[in-house]
Amino acid sequence: MIVKDIMHTVTKISSNLSISKVAEIMDEKSIGSVLIEEDNEVIGIATERDILRKVVARGSNPDELKIRRIMTPDIITIDLNEDAVEAGRIMEQNKIRRIVVTENGKIVGIVTANSIAKNLKYVMARDTSKYVRPEY
Secondary structure, three states, X not given: OEXXXXXXXXXXXXXXXXXXXXXXXXXXXOOOEEEEEEOOEEEEEEEHHHHHHHHHOOOOOOOOOEHHHOOEOOOOEEEOOOEHHHHHHHHHHHOOOEEEEEEOOEEEEEEEHHHHHHOHXXXXXXXXXXXXXXXX
8 A cells, every 4th residue: 555545635824823813713713723824835833732732731822922933844755656554654753743745856745643543454464465375
């Protein structure tokens, strides 16, 4: 199974939005992350966990803080034709739960740890099939 089979659409938002507005957008769309744009260029990613740890847990006012203040600027990507297992390895190695999907360097989606887990049965069946002897 390849990444494009399990990827989701990704939402991009302005770096000038308040964290409250971003949380509202994430809630409306039932998503756990957004990509942050500035001048039509993606400059980072923000997740629900970022909002909880960097705003709520610190008692900061989400109406006053802009999302660019808490985003993660280093976006880890994977090509849409890569194996889904490789996406999982990259996530584990980098201790992340989401990886941005690209095609020819352009962002086309996102894969989550949940989407990999949901398809784990298929991935495991595929990986173990190479150990089954054809004569049986």
